[in-house]
Amino acid sequence: MEVEHFSHPDHPLILINQVLEYSCELVICSGCEGPIWGPCYSCTCCYFFLHKQCAELPREIKRRIHPRHPLHLLAKPPSHYTGCVCDRCDKTCNSFVYHCSFCEFDLDIKCAFQPGFSDADSQAHQFAHKDHPLILNEEQEYHGAGVVCSLCKEPMSGPSYSCTSRNVFLHKKCAELPPEIKRHLHPEHPLVLLPNHDTMCDFCNETCYENFVYCCFVCEFTLHIKCAFPPCLDAADQNHFRRLLNPLSLKSISFTCNACCTDGDGFPFGCPMCQLVVHEECISLPRTLKTALHHHPRIIHAYHPQQCIESINKYCGICRREVDSNYGVYYCPDCDFVAHVDCSREYGDSATEIAGENEEEQSVVVDDQLMKPSFRIVLEIKHGEERIIVEIKHFSHRHNLILIDKVDDDLKCDGCMLPISTPFYSCASCNFFLDKTCSIELPRQKKWQYHENQLILSWNQGEHHLHKCGVCKQYFRGLIYFCDVCPLCVDVRCFKSILKDSFKHGGHEHPLYLPADRKSILRCRIGGRGVPPLLADDRENIPHCSGCCVSEESKVFLKCARCDFKLGMKCATLPYKARHEYDDHPLFLTYINENNYQPSCIICEKDRDPKLWFYRCEECDFDAHPECALGKYPYVKPGGVRTYPNHPHPLALVVKTEDYRSQACDTCGEPCDDLALECTDPNCSFIVHRQRVQCLMSLW
Template sequence: MCSGCDEPISGPSYRCTSCNFFLHKKCTELPQEIKRCLHPQHPLHLLAKPPAHHTGKWMCDLCNKTCKSFVYRCSFCNFYLDIKCALPPCLSEVEGQEHQFICLPKSLPLKIVSFTCNACGTDGDDSPFVCTMCQLIVHKTCISFPRSIKLRIHQHPRIIHTYHLQQCNSRNKYCGICRDGVDTNYGVYYCQDCDFVAHVNCGIQYRLSNTESDGDERSITMNDEFKESSFDIVREIKHGDERIIAEIKHFSHQHNLILIDEFNNDPKCDGCMLPIFTPFYSCTECNFFLDKACIGLPRKKYWQYDRHPLILILNTWEEDPFQCAICEQYCHGFSYNCDRCHSFLDVRCFKSTKDSIEHGGHEHPLYLAVESENRHCSGCGVSGESQTFRCVVCDFNLDFKCATLPDKARHRYDEHPLFLTYIDPNDYQYVCQICEKERDPKLWFYRCEECDFDAHRECVLGKNPFIKLGGSYTVDIHPHPLALVEKTDDYPACHTCGEPCDDLALECTHYKCNFIIHYKREKRAML
């Protein structure tokens, strides 16, 4: 018999060569100290025999049986648990394991004192229920709460309840609904795919207030979303043990795209409209480029704020720019489109619509606010009622425009890439070297460290950084084709209203014609 647990030994074991003392391998690896829900005030320490001052029987305070082997003891309260009661089989929460809850025996002192529910983490003063196998103490109402729930604010189909968040390797310590801290010693709803955490009561209350019919349940899982690829492989090359996709046929373009690692100008990706860096895919027949990130975007996606599937489409420079439903900027390029809701999401914002992000501009994780609030953005200094990422530790907020700014950009005034910079290293020069106006040193800007070159974000990227200029538009009031332009010099007068064209405009492409009008989405619809 094992001297640790008083159970028969079969298989390899440890023994003392001087006396009749045997131990299972698992009993030699018992932790020296544990914390248990039945006695949350103090830790319990492993003892091999009763302390010298102990008199009478050595009894387990849960099962009331005499202890014949190792026990865990609280030296402050003389509270004992034998090995079976201290380390039950369902403590590890094996998938599908059902807890066996009963009302706590009247003989235990916890019957008449307040307790903290291990299921929801809130206090209670009613008669608690305990799992006979693992000593979890819960409210009576928490016994029947759902094992998993679906939340519209969360991107994955389900989040699962766990009693032991500390065993899930979670780095998130804040509720994704109320943004307050969570105690990892108690139960929460948790998503292991994206480290989303929610208080039990927050999750259930939000779920009840946003109830959907069974017909709205998602019909695909997150893995299913990636089955429909956006491209077909035309040619691969082998480089050592690595296979490189050298040529593809992408749904968004009529010609094949070739992987290249050099360029002669500063192209933009036609998918995300961001400055493109090598390697990327290029069309050899026309001016079309896609970076590697946009190549892999799935054709169909679900978004936690829309019950319908979103389809990836391309808005070219020949079409009107769309307005992103999140950042409210006008864009060309890829968007996820909902035909039923008539909404568009640019791919930069869509990739950022996670419950939490880590951004180089701040030291703490940032959490997507559940509701839109009028908050001051720490990146650009602008206040608005759009959705923001918030830091729950300090007063730091980030709107989607700043959260999706490119890390690197290019400008003709500097031969090197410019990097988005969050803290101004200078204590003497707060001037934009493009427009030669003052900069606010507290706001983000672009910088070339090698040239000591600093510039406003707007001066580097432009007022409309995600619109592809050019194209060919036709309107009833003018006989020649018009091109989409962004006027930065001379500001000619609009043909229809007479005001200066200092932003997006439609300009005649005929070299002898000076026709120009403001570009406004409402006006384009009327034309």
């Protein structure tokens, strides 16, 4: 590897893994003047070496000890120096040095990258008094005159840190100040805790006499500790807001509300200590809400979301539009969900809070999450600190299920009917399998945000009983969530996809969401078959699925907030891998037709649209329509042997195609080319349409 380095412009440097011996002399780094033992950069034309880390030093840095200007890396001290001394360790610098030309300030590279000195991860007491350890005293109070905090200069009282050998005292809250904060008064950049050099506070315009201030490197913006942490900031008591009037006239004031991020024009309320300006109606915003559009129990209001959320989502979890994190939002303390205040109020209800000893111990009473498990633990083992559930008794099966970590490519989960993945639970007595999600992660009862009633996890009644999912409109056997008030039922394959706020699919680069409008929320209320008929004006706005270009009349579709991509639930839940008897290899769901040709389906031999999704085997150059590759009933598992009273042998569920037209139904005489029940006795040719089972049962 060859590089050009500013410290050696005449020749390129080459990275070598070990130092070459030069007449048995010790090889010295030209950057830090230390010996080189490991990888380094070397010049093949002259005696010049650099440690790998010295060669890769940044050309510009910023440090707390010199916050006003950046420091630039020089290969040698400035030429006008008679001697260069590091301003931190007072040692002479002869080689690489970080230099400020405005202040004639210098740092050698060891001091510039001293552990804990360059990173903003130390609390105040760790660099306010680094000579001796500070001892925490939770109870002692100081009433004597002249005993003040070394940071804020206020009298000492309550819990504190102290160093008795140097007579240093710090309030507990001062000693534990965060190294970096964000404030609405200066939203462009974070403010870093730094030692004070008699600077002026940009909020109160007074000289700071505290030992530390919060400063922005880029803008040279400074805040007192007191101004950075006003006592009423985000307080539950809203009495600190006062009406603001235009001092020059009685004209209205144009502003952006810090609570809800909407524009206002009038006479707002404000708090100079919190640096907040709000609408009058936003003073009484509920601190906590619960919303049907989010699966966690509560969302909390924050004026400064940067201080509450480690990773702020840029898009509202309800309307999917962008969120300005410099203004107030509702956020979820359990995940990265955020929402506009107006959206939260439209789709939320105030949560009931039970006050604990302090605000951190408050809990929210909710009645929409009944987390009754769907299984009972039979055996579990401990592997280190991890608990592994080895054997369970699941409500859907009569035998115990055992954890397995090896899988056959052709196995399907009996819960969701998708190809199974490890680890999974298996029955040792019969051909029954459940993947980990379906077996131990699904609760018996769950509130879905798009339905007003609880949904209950259940198992298909009867070996040959099928359900039609109210979301994807597919027939299936397996686990279902159903409503005991209205006829809605959802298979777990769809339910796992739509349970969370967003859905990431391999066929699209952006997250997908269920639309959050009133029609969507009300579509599954009591009446009809779970999804009411479309009105005439709604039919004109039926979206077309980007995967199959078929309109979704159920109006259950996923939408991208950033582009015009829409995905029907039938395509959204297609299995990634499929098997077909015409190919020995697995077929994989493919979203883009790489070659620009008019392709055809190998199975039906009809042309297919190259813009639509298909299944493909690269090894055999095998392309197929999804419906051809999967069949008419991809989520119905054949088998399920059951004995009927009017037939002496057990019957099994089978899927017949047009190739079996010679077999006629023993009840109606028509060819069986769909779902049928077939006798398992090889000497008996009895077969009947599944729909005709009711006819049989009426005769019994």
